[in-house]
Amino acid sequence: MAYKILIVDDEEMMTELISDHLRDCGYETLAANSGSQALSFLKRQPDLIILDINMPGMDGLELCRSIREHIPCPILFLTARVTEQDKINGLQYGGDDYITKPFSLNELSARVAAHLRRDERNRSRSSVLTSGELIVDLSQRIVSWHGEEIPFSRKEFDLIEFLMTNGGQVFDREHIYEVLWGYDAEGDSSVIKEHVRKIRAKLREITGHEYIETVWGVGYKWNR
Secondary structure, three states: OOOEEEEEOOOHHHHHHHHHHHHHOOOEEEEEOOHHHHHHHHHHOOOEEEEEOOOOOOOHHHHHHHHOOOOOOOEEEEEOOOOHHHHHHHHHOOOOEEEEOOOOHHHHHHHHHHHHHHHHHHHHOOOEEEEOOEEEEOOOOEEEEOOEEEOOOHHHHHHHHHHHHOOOOOEOHHHHHHHHHOOOOOOOOHHHHHHHHHHHHHHHHHHOOOOEEEEOOOEEEEOO
16 A cells, blocks of 8 residues: 655645655655545545745644644655754754755655664654663554653654663764754754654652763763
8 A cells, every 4th residue: 555645835836746756755645735625634644744934824833733633644844944943943853864856856755765674663663662661662662651641743653762772871962963864854963953852851740760861972871
């Protein structure tokens, strides 16, 4: 069965262009030209969403936040914005990647394929990681403490999984970024600091413990 890709952009020519290309790549596509139309397509359970940030009415960031209340699939932002803060904002709202306009259709389809492969690998796993009384279910992508689920975004969970799987090892931000976002990602490793800050705050609030240690001048590690 073909993967379903939801494309959201207020420019109809853009959604048609991307749809035609992705259909040629073997995907099923859904095209929406407004936030409300995009939300109506969520019942179709898309496997990945391509989302323009600069839309009238409900912009892409607010739409991303609304989408995250319903489905956890990868979200790729299309944007002409290139500042570090814009990228951080997008990740905080629940996005997984950035594609800057103008872009190559071949690059777009390559990123789509990479995120779908990564998502498929994550869903196929069935193991559980533990750190004291903290339980991380990799198949369900759930972090829990004494039966209470702690909500994390997709990338926050990926970062927890990576550090826990390699517990005790120290990784610098650049290496973590390359592992989680890929070598060809357009962002930079500064987003790792923001993700670590948010993970620490959520874990501290529920558990009272510090799990991620900063090794000054080197990077981060998970305390076993």
